[in-house]
Amino acid sequence: MAQPVEITIPATGRKISVPTGLFINNEFVPSVDSKDTIETVNPATEEVICSVVGGSPTDIDVAVAAARKAFNTTWGKNVTGFERSRLMNKLADLMERDAEMLAELETLNNGKPVRVARDFDIGDSIQCIRYYAGWADKITGQTIEVDNKTKVAFTRHEPIGVCGQIIPWNYPINMWSWKIAPALAVGCTIVMKPSEVTPLTALKLSELFVEAGFPPGVLNTIPSLGSVGGAALAAHLDVDKVAFTGSTLTGRKIMEAAAKSNLKKVSLELGGKSPHIIFESADLEQAANWAGLGILYNTGQDCTAGSRLFVQDTIFDKFTALLAEKARALKIGDGFGDVSGGPVVSKTQYDRVWSYIESGKSEGAKILTGGEKRPGKGFYIDPTIFTDVKPHMKIVREEIFGPVLAVAKFSTEDEAITLANNTSYGLGAGLHSNDANQCMRVSSALEAGTVWVNQYNMLNNNVPFGGKKQSGIGRELGSYGLEEYTSIKAVHWNFGEKLDWPF
């Protein structure tokens, strides 16, 4: 176990050597005390790709110790921002060099179309790493005027320390990049637990990490079940901070474990049930494109999926007909083919999404398009649009995480806002309108961490992203992302005050 496995990409014939061990101290090693393995599956064919080592809580201990050692000796305050920047840029160069190969591996394990993986997932990831490489030598504190005769006061923005990072399966490489980049830029060391569903690209990227020249222990990668490795990280007494992206349910557990153990800092990017509002003045053709993207991109497996669509009554029939046409026009199939979307990632997700579709039907919503299972292999779900939905329905309240849209009607702006905000989530929101004042009013009123106006789903590495309400705590991306990995120390340096006694 822990030896690399050679995988062949059926569509291209490319052979990829994939490490299967746990990545600790720049080496791939077997588990210290467990024989568990994790099987990875190709969601387009339902066939097993390979198995990798499943890390145990003891392996997490070893990884944390390695990260701590690196933080105290070769990383943290022992390395200049300039050097961190240099290494990160090198990593980005290597990802660029290997983009095609990484894209094919991502598609094999996750199912998304290979050109999307290459141009968007990986393209954005490379830019994200370069973006944060640019911040590494620009971490500044403040000097604060107190009393010029006696004291200087200043803040230092220090790296928090050893960070546990737990990432999901919907954008494996992109989520990996969002996590490691700000942490490395600031000087933290990392124990990364990739999703047990999609660990392969994280392991392959660990090879590039070594090639880029990072010291051992700066990044450690431990594929493991969430309930095993993830839980161990959240509860670990020597982890200073945990960052988690995934379901709200698991996010709660992480935060509880953090509180119970050592009050480690917590940032969470959780679920969403994001509202997407179409006002009558909108450019309907464009709005339909964006609304389609909002629920169908990545086969709906997106935390910001615009899964509740609210259409103004005056344009309802016209718009929904347009949208249904667009949904039907999308080609969903094997990610190595010429398609816009692939299968959902696993049997578990497939069953889960279908159970929501069944619940929609049984709770009385009407199907506008989709809702029928495909025969044959592969976890394919065709775009499914429900109308005549009511706020109490499961398909309206709960995050489905698939290409399933609930569409409702509204008449006034206030009604739209009330409907939109009627959720415990607050991750994304979108609105389409040609009335500038309306755009401002509505974007101000929507309770979401990201509001798109006349757009949806498009993120930029320098613009912060995160949730309000139960969609999360903290922000990723932008300069804000650095704050999650920074610990402020205030220094009060007396050079002129003598203390009298008794005081």
Next chain:
Amino acid sequence: MPSVFTYKFDTPVYKGTSSFNTGLFINGQFVDGSDGETIDVINPTNGKLVTKISAGTAKDVDTAVAAAQKAFDTTWGLHVAGAVRGKLLGRLADLMEERADELAALEALDNGKTFSWAKTSDVVASVGCIRYYSGWADKHSGKVIETSEDKLAYTRNEPIGVVGQIIPWNFPLMMLSWKLGPALATGCTIVLKPSEFTPLTALRMCELVQEAGFPAGVVNIVNGLGSAVGQAIAEHPHIEKVAFTGSTAVGRKIMEAAARTNLKKVTLELGGKSPNIIFDDADIEKAVSWAVHGIFWNHGQACCAGSRIFVQEGIYDEFLKRFTEKARSLKIGDPFEPGAYQGPQVSQIQYDRIMGYINSGVEQGATLHLGGERHGDEGFFIRPTIFTNTQPSMKIVQEEIFGPVGVVIKFSSSDPDDIIRQANDTIYGLAAAVFTQDINRALETAHKLHAGTVWINSANQLHPQIPFGGVKQSGIGRELGEYALANYSNVKAVHVNLGHTI
């Protein structure tokens, strides 16, 4: 058609060939000066001609400005995302790094600094500066400012547009990087005049700029005399900002010309007569080493040179003895000679000027404690020189010499404020250094010195992240760090009315 110059280096420390076009680099092409004139480039190690380069005129500046404006309006400015501007700057840094030795050799040939200093200090700093600013390109955000719910107010940092940049001969490549970095990161387009004494690395950089992928017209390099090209830039009605590094005398002219024409924004990095204060409790050995670096680095040709060395009476004798020994031990020679610390001064003009100051020191009654003479009989070499027993009114104490000439002044312990007064007694205010083990005294002194940079227990150490610039007649504005971005940005405030009626 301007010619391509090729130079073959065959030295103990570097062997290689450098080849580049000697024309004006305008709109992505190399062209002759509009009146066909050239400038001789002299090797200061032997006084001999290296090559001739095209000399620009005011007309050439017009052409360059037009190209820069067109690029700004179409292929640069905000038409290109910050991340893309950053990527091109990153690529430029990569290319410079690949040719590091060649650039260092050219710099040593042209300026006279040793290949070793050029390689380990100048080129490293230049690459680092470009990389640093490549990281800023997509991070110069404005603010959203809360006023009330009926208004959305925000600021944008917009690039100024076409900027003029005029750089000196003491750190040619590094000064080029300090100028290109923040201007390109913010989205400005550039018309830059290198020093007519040291144009070679700038010319070599033109091809690297092209290879990195910057669109034509974004960077224009126009060699020429200060009185022609520099003046034309300072007066140009379509250049909205000029950045100048050089002497205070010329800085004044630039600012006057800017005021007289279109009130273009002006930043200036000028001269200095920086004090280096060494208290009794300083670590003498370290203070000596830093003091040597402070005045003899780059042959004293540094704007921030610690040229007035104040030593407290308790350690004066011991300091002077060791400082003199160290200065005497500095190896002067051919820049390509292994182990050489100091090469020639950059030109005959500088040589004459420095010798003039040395003579004035002697004439005005200072003690010539070390050096004061030419080294060898070819090239512009001057031995490290130390004066003692000076008076504050002497020219060598008041005026910037810009050569390897240090003035060592004893100060008494009786009045702690007096040394501050003496240190601040200058029209300049670029830098200062303080040596003491007493951290309280170090901080208090640092805070009272009138200077843009104060070093505590070091001297002449720069980093791309830390701002640098002068107070008083040493300059206006700051380069390096995040601060430099402001030099190339216009802040626009946008007020969006959401409900206020009138």
